[in-house]
Amino acid sequence: MSPTEQERPRLKIAGALDLAPSPESCPVGVPEHIGHFIGGQKVPGREEDRYDNLDPSTGKVLNTVSTANESEVDRAVKAARAALQGPWGKMSGLERGKYLYRIARRMQERGRELAAAETRDNGKPIRETRDFDIPTAAHHFFYYAGWADKLDYALAGRKGRPVGVCGQVIPWNFPLLMASWKLAPALAAGNTCVLKPSETTPLTAALLADILLEVDLPPGVINFVNGFGQTGAAVLGHPDVDKVAFTGSTPVGRAIMRSIAGSGKSATMELGGKGAQIIYADAAIDQAVEGIINGIFFNQGHVCCAGSRLLVEESIAEEVLEKLKLRVQALRIGAPLDKNTDIGAINSKKQLDTVNRYLEIGASEAAEVWQGCANDPPAEGYWVKPTLLIGVSQTDRVVREEIFGPVLSVLTFRTPEEAVKKANDSEYGLACGVWSEKTSRLFETAHALNAGVVWANGYNLFDPSSPFGGVRHSGFGREGGVHGLHPYLRLEA
Amino acid sequence: MRLAVQKTLKMYLGGKFIRSESGRVLPTTASDGTLMNVCRASRKDLRDAVGNNRSSLGGWAGRTAYNRGQILYRLAEMLEGRASALPIEPALAEQAIDRVVHHAGWADKISATLSTLNPVASAYVNYSMVRPMGVVVSFPDPRDGLLGLVEATCQILVMGNTGTLIVPLDLAELAVAYTEALHTSDLPGGAINVLTGDIVELLPVANIHDDIDAIVVSGGAVSDEQWAEAQREGAQVLRRMIRFAGASVPSGPDAFAKLCEVKTVWMSAGAEIPAGGSAY
Numbered sequence: 001m002s003p004t005e006q007e008r009p010r011l012k013i014a015g016a017l018d019l020a021p022s023p024e025s026c027p028v029g030v031p032e033h034i035g036h037f038i039g040g041q042k043v044p045g046r047e048e049d050r051y052d053n054l055d056p057s058t059g060k061v062l063n064t065v066s067t068a069n070e071s072e073v074d075r076a077v078k079a080a081r082a083a084l085q086g087p088w089g090k091m092s093g094l095e096r097g098k099y100l101y102r103i104a105r106r107m108q109e110r111g112r113e114l115a116a117a118e119t120r121d122n123g124k125p126i127r128e129t130r131d132f133d134i135p136t137a138a139h140h141f142f143y144y145a146g147w148a149d150k151l152d153y154a155l156a157g158r159k160g161r162p163v164g165v166c167g168q169v170i171p172w173n174f175p176l177l178m179a180s181w182k183l184a185p186a187l188a189a190g191n192t193c194v195l196k197p198s199e200t201t202p203l204t205a206a207l208l209a210d211i212l213l214e215v216d217l218p219p220g221v222i223n224f225v226n227g228f229g230q231t232g233a234a235v236l237g238h239p240d241v242d243k244v245a246f247t248g249s250t251p252v253g254r255a256i257m258r259s260i261a262g263s264g265k266s267a268t269m270e271l272g273g274k275g276a277q278i279i280y281a282d283a284a285i286d287q288a289v290e291g292i293i294n295g296i297f298f299n300q301g302h303v304c305c306a307g308s309r310l311l312v313e314e315s316i317a318e319e320v321l322e323k324l325k326l327r328v329q330a331l332r333i334g335a336p337l338d339k340n341t342d343i344g345a346i347n348s349k350k351q352l353d354t355v356n357r358y359l360e361i362g363a364s365e366a367a368e369v370w371q372g373c374a375n376d377p378p379a380e381g382y383w384v385k386p387t388l389l390i391g392v393s394q395t396d397r398v399v400r401e402e403i404f405g406p407v408l409s410v411l412t413f414r415t416p417e418e419a420v421k422k423a424n425d426s427e428y429g430l431a432c433g434v435w436s437e438k439t440s441r442l443f444e445t446a447h448a449l450n451a452g453v454v455w456a457n458g459y460n461l462f463d464p465s466s467p468f469g470g471v472r473h474s475g476f477g478r479e480g481g482v483h484g485l486h487p488y489l490r491l492e493a
Numbered sequence: 494m495r496l497a498v499q500k501t502l503k504m505y506l507g508g509k510f511i512r513s514e515s516g517r518v519l520p521t522t523a524s525d526g527t528l529m530n531v532c533r534a535s536r537k538d539l540r541d542a543v544g545n546n547r548s549s550l551g552g553w554a555g556r557t558a559y560n561r562g563q564i565l566y567r568l569a570e571m572l573e574g575r576a577s578a579l580p581i582e583p584a585l586a587e588q589a590i591d592r593v594v595h596h597a598g599w600a601d602k603i604s605a606t607l608s609t610l611n612p613v614a615s616a617y618v619n620y621s622m623v624r625p626m627g628v629v630v631s632f633p634d635p636r637d638g639l640l641g642l643v644e645a646t647c648q649i650l651v652m653g654n655t656g657t658l659i660v661p662l663d664l665a666e667l668a669v670a671y672t673e674a675l676h677t678s679d680l681p682g683g684a685i686n687v688l689t690g691d692i693v694e695l696l697p698v699a700n701i702h703d704d705i706d707a708i709v710v711s712g713g714a715v716s717d718e719q720w721a722e723a724q725r726e727g728a729q730v731l732r733r734m735i736r737f738a739g740a741s742v743p744s745g746p747d748a749f750a751k752l753c754e755v756k757t758v759w760m761s762a763g764a765e766i767p768a769g770g771s772a773y
Contacts, residue, residue: 156606156746250731257728260719269731315515447759457761463613467621470707471754473731481611483621483755491747 028116034065034202036072036226039079040219040402045072045226052077053202056123056345057336057381065202067227073234076223080165080192081240082221089162090194091218093149100187102215107138110211113349114204118176119336121203123382124299125343126337129141129291135358137180138180143411143464146185147485149376151189154482160486160489162190164242169232170348171248172198173302173404178426179205181243181479184224184464194223194241196232200348212463233259241265243488248305249402250428250473255274268477269489270304274403277307277424278445280416281316283435288456289323292408295459297331297386300344301406302351304474307459309399311419314412321390321410325386328386343373343406346382355384355405362398362407367391376469394422401426424450430470433459452478497527502533502665504689505672508682513538513690524580529744531665535688536698539630541656542686544626546655549683554625554653554770562600565650567594568678572643572671579670581639589639595743596647603651606746607753609719616763617619622751626733627706632692634712635664641711643670644740646685651744652753657686657698665689681701693719700726704718707752708732712739731765 011265034043034053045066052061053246068076089097094133107114114137115129124133151160166186170178174195185195197205205224212222225231229252235243242451247255247270260267277295279288295307312320333343346352364371366389377383392399399409413419423432431453434445443455452470457463462468466476503510515535523529534542554563562595569590572579575584583690611619629649642658649656660668672687688695691741696715699708700723712722720736727734735751737744 097627158747254728254731257731258725261574261724261728263715271731381649451756451760452754453757455759456758458617461613461615461617461759463611463615463619465611466619466759467611467755467757469610469755471756473584475731476733478621478755480619481757482609486750 006435010107026116026119028113030063030117030120030203031206032063032120034206034226035078036064036068037206037212037222037224037329037483038072039223040213040217042209051199053200054348055120057378058345059327059349059381060316062120062203065199065226068225068234070234071271073225073231073238074317076194076225077165077238079220079223081196083218084162084192085220088221089190091331092101093151093190096187096190097145097148100141100148100184103211103217104138104141104145106211106214106434107134107141111135111138114176114207116337117207117263118472119344121201122172122175122397123336123343123347125344126339127341128299133174133177140177140180140184140464144188144375144485147185148188148190148402151485151489152486155489155491159492160279161492163488163490164191165240166191166193166243166245167235167238167241168193168198168245169236169248170195171347171438172201173299173304176204176208179208180248185479185484186488188484191196191243191437191488193236194225194332196225196235199226199228199276202226203493205491211374213339214255216261220247227482234240236260240295245487246270250475253475255413266487268479269475270477270479271473272426273306273470273473273474274400274402274426275305275307275433275451276307276309276311276370276426278413278419278423278435278436279310279312279316279320280436280438280441281313282437282441284437285316285320285323288435289320289327291435291457291459292324293327293331296408297328297406298460300312300346302347302404303460305453305460306404307433308408309423310408311422312410314414317412324373324388325370328388329374331373331386331446332375333373333377333383334375335378343360345388346384346405349382351404352382352384355403355407358398358401358403358405359384359387359408362387362392365389365396400426416441416472418446420448427473430474431455499527500669501527501667502529502689504534504538505687506538506542506674507549507686508676510672510676514541521662521665523666531662532661532689533662534695535686538690538693539698540690540702542657543628543630543699545683545686545704546657547704549681549747550625550627550655551683552681553650553655558601558604558610561650561653562597564679565593565597565600565647568572568674569597571678573673575670576672579639580666585638585640589643592640593643593647594739594742596651599651599749601745603749607750607755608672611757613759614715616761617646617675617759618762619757619759621755621757623652624756625653626752626754627654628704629654629707629709630659630705631656631709631751632711632714634714634739635661635714636662636713637711639671640669641740644744646675646712648744648748648752650684652749653754655684656689659695660689661692662689694721697726700732706733707735709735709737709752711737722739723729735736
């Protein structure tokens with residue numbers, strides 16, 4: 001079954017959508033090669049096993065990147081241990097916090113550069129990196145900076161000390177933001193870190209290393225090693241790593257938990273999701289439609305908590321779908337550096353293949369596969385048009401499995417009980433959304449949903465002060481808020 | 494001379510005293526020297542127990558914290574009345590009873606110590622509250638005796654979880670006496686089930702069950718090797734695998750925090766609903 005698509009010029013503003021490309025140039029320099037950052041030194045890494053890092057919006061080579069082997073990882077862990085036993089471990093909380101404040105400020109100052117770099121490396125629209133990724137990343141450092149000298153107040157009367165050397169592996173969907181989520185609380189609590197960025201998005205971590213040098217962070221407090229899964233496994237499996245933190249897919253999370261069994265390492269796992277958006281008939285429909293779009297098409301749907309299951313009350317399903325389709329047809333897909341772009345590139349060929357595979361599955365499962373956007377995607381690069389899978393059922397794979405792309409499965413319900421039951425019928429439990437203008441219904445539904453985060457009349461909202469994390473197969477541990485500090489502290493006996 | 498009436502030792506499941514479905518028993522000598530046949534729980538008993546815990550979860554978690562606290566306090570009352578009948582030193586019984594009183598007070602306070610109101614930079618009331626983790630299977634340290642049993646019970650119940658305690662056969666007489674107190678404490682059936690059995694046999698069995706949210710092992714209930722293997726197996730379903738040092742120190746907020754999930758709600762509190770990340 002081939003996807004249906006309505007004719008585009010239905011929109012009155014259709015003529016206004018033919019915009020000239022907004023970026024005339026991109027003055028942000030991208031280093032030709034990215035190595036590692038170990039013990040306060042930027043090192044080029046080994047000559048062997050280097051790979052090409054691609055710009056996903058063109059498919060062309062952006063730069064080359066080294067892969068760290070076990071001995072390079074070992075050097076990074078040793079540097080982190082030395083920093084822990086050295087200046088960083090002896091430093092007062094206030095002084096530690098001042099470093100975090102410095103980092104936050106530098107990130108804000110270099111925000112434009114970081115946003116442009118992130119967009120080139122990741123393929124996500126500049127509007128998102130500029131307005132969300134980078135400001136929120138800086139906000140995380142700013143937030144946790146203030147905790148560094150207040151740890152005694154974070155543990156319900158108990159005293160904590162740093163866990164030690166933290167091994168952290170992050171994904172490609174929010175590269176700098178995920179790095180901040182991991183690094184800021186770890187440093188505030190007095191730990192040192194070895195972090196591995198995703199192999200497809202190493203650029204902003206490399207720029208962050210420059211910032212760390214600018215702010216004179218003591219050598220070894222933060223180390224970056226680049227590479228693929230093997231490098232990540234070496235980081236997390238290193239015997240001198242005390243704590244592991246991972247954000248990524250549930251299958252990899254399971255494998256990591258197996259690998260550290262019996263080691264005594266503590267772990268935080270932020271894994272996959274299949275978020276449900278419940279739209280009640282008494283919702284503010286136009287706002288809910290915006291929320292649905294933001295829930296699934298934000299960052300091309302490359303969001304672990306994406307609202308990828310739409311549960312809409314039967315009586316308004318037709319109206320919601322009609323408005324949703326109209327709205328999706330106004331989304332512009334293409335050049336990520338263009339300020340008018342809503343939908344950027346899929347991050348990699350690998351992820352494009354995954355999404356396309358699910359689109360094939362969806363074609364056999366859904367009654368209708370609908371795709372739309374305001375313009376055609378560029379010929380080069382990796383693109384998926386915003387997609388609705390209409391007429392699917394609870395047992396379909398596209399309803400149960402995480403697609404991690406701009407693909408929304410549309411289901412309906414008749415009663416609040418049915419909505420909650422369907423939403424909770426998932427092995428995941430990361431985030432859900434609920435839309436209604438009736439307060440009691442919002443509270444009742446929000447509290448009945450089995451998920452770590454629930455947005456009532458909103459979706460994909462993040463704040464450093466707000467804990468984020470899932471239940472069941474979506475992982476454990478929280479990031480953000482005082483709860484995000486706990487995994488990085490060990491209670492004193 | 495009157496012939497004494499001997500008690501049949503049964504397990505406690507769903508508010509009822511039952512024998513193992515397998516019919517397996519192990520002859521053991523009771524504290525008064527008589528012979529007793531202890532039930533040896535099977536894989537199916539465990540499945541029944543946790544299934545029963547699951548169906549009882551909504552009822553227990555849905556009670557008010559005040560009510561949960563009162564029921565835990567009544568457990569202390571019931572234990573006090575039976576202290577002389579427990580096959581242990583009175584001092585040990587008193588210690589365990591006082592522990593239950595201590596935990597009864599946590600039921601309506603723990604959420605105030607673990608919840609937060611988060612000052613997000615948008616028009617939302619953002620709060621993080623603690624929710625029960627779900628169904629817990631707990632292996633108390635046999636060396637902790639009754640104190641270990643009440644500690645494991647309260648760890649589960651204070652947060653609104655339901656669960657099954659697995660008690661080794663040589664502690665069965667005590668465990669059975671304890672379940673009689675549980676039974677009369679107004680605790681709804683299925684909130685706590687108690688099985689007697691072989692821990693080495695039942696830990697892996699519990700761990701391959703997909704509908705158990707957390708496994709708790711206390712102190713020396715299992716060896717380090719068994720625990721490592723259990724962690725490996727539990728990783729398959731990302732089960733919460735929790736190990737406590739033992740029952741000598743009462744669980745506080747940090748321990749209870751391991752038996753709950755932090756749930757964060759963003760409740761819209763303004764006319765304007767901002768788009769996440771950025772406006773489309």
